[in-house]
Amino acid sequence: MKRAGSAVLALVLAGLAALMAWIVTRPVQPGRDVPAHIAGSIGDSGVSHPVTAVLLNFRGYDTLLELVVLLVALAGVRCLAPLPPPRGGAPVGGVLSELASLLLPVLVLVALYLLWAGASRPGGAFQGGALLAAAGILALLAGRDRFLWRFEHRLWPLASLGVGVFLIVAAGTLGGSGVLLGLPPGHAGTLILVIEGFALFSIAVTLVALFLGTGELEDREP
Amino acid sequence: MTGQALYAVVGCALFCLGFHALVVAAHPLRRLLAVNVMGSSVFLVLVAGSAPGDPLPQALVITGIVVAVAATALGLNLLLRLSVPAADGESGGGESGNGRQPS
Numbered sequence: 001m002k003r004a005g006s007a008v009l010a011l012v013l014a015g016l017a018a019l020m021a022w023i024v025t026r027p028v029q030p031g032r033d034v035p036a037h038i039a040g041s042i043g044d045s046g047v048s049h050p051v052t053a054v055l056l057n058f059r060g061y062d063t064l065l066e067l068v069v070l071l072v073a074l075a076g077v078r079c080l081a082p083l084p085p086p087r088g089g090a091p092v093g094g095v096l097s098e099l100a101s102l103l104l105p106v107l108v109l110v111a112l113y114l115l116w117a118g119a120s121r122p123g124g125a126f127q128g129g130a131l132l133a134a135a136g137i138l139a140l141l142a143g144r145d146r147f148l149w150r151f152e153h154r155l156w157p158l159a160s161l162g163v164g165v166f167l168i169v170a171a172g173t174l175g176g177s178g179v180l181l182g183l184p185p186g187h188a189g190t191l192i193l194v195i196e197g198f199a200l201f202s203i204a205v206t207l208v209a210l211f212l213g214t215g216e217l218e219d220r221e222p
Numbered sequence: 223m224t225g226q227a228l229y230a231v232v233g234c235a236l237f238c239l240g241f242h243a244l245v246v247a248a249h250p251l252r253r254l255l256a257v258n259v260m261g262s263s264v265f266l267v268l269v270a271g272s273a274p275g276d277p278l279p280q281a282l283v284i285t286g287i288v289v290a291v292a293a294t295a296l297g298l299n300l301l302l303r304l305s306v307p308a309a310d311g312e313s314g315g316g317e318s319g320n321g322r323q324p325s
Contacts (some may be wrong), residue, residue, distance in 0.1 A: 124284075
């Protein structure tokens, strides 16, 4: 009975996959040529890379709420009762420790470069934030996490900095031009860089805190 | 079939494979991984199924990846919480590492 059930399930799913494959290979007939539309108005966006223009300007509302989702996930994790600190594991070796001290400045530098490069080529706050978070996690794993301690007690202000700055800009544009997140073309580039800079930092702090989970930094044996 | 269409078809197959694992797997970690595979397949379909060079799906996928990471972290923490006995001495899932017995 169970075998028959899983065979039916596999058949149904194979049929579903075939149907979906047929649908996604149909020629696309857009009502409006979105890439051309974006390319036409990219001059007003303040950046020259179309993905960044969509993320931070044309669909900034999406990105703002997406940063809120990150905060909600962090709130969900921090609401859980604390777990006992992980036990066992090999002690940190000298190679990992030295490698981390070599790599950490490079990672921070590349993250900031990605933020800056986002204006004209692939890059931006999310890529840079992920890299900065990777640097933080590497520091945790290599036991070079002393500098993270000072973040621990200000976790919520630091993690919500990105959303806060984004909201201030949104309120400013609402008051100035009457359009929520309608960035004025003259200052759009600067505003995007400011939003992205704070968002990068908050994304990194949030991801490192998510990696730590319910545990406090003090609980962890380096 | 162009290379881009092939990626979209692979995305469809991955989605159904992930869904199969979600239905069949008993261990919560496997289910979480299955949902992750399904999410990644949606990103693949979204990028490969759109017109070449369309920045809109790419922007959606970039934000989606970060949200997926955050949701996975929340799910993993919930799983850990399930598997570890509560701090006040109440015995929870025990040492088996999973909160629910595989059926």
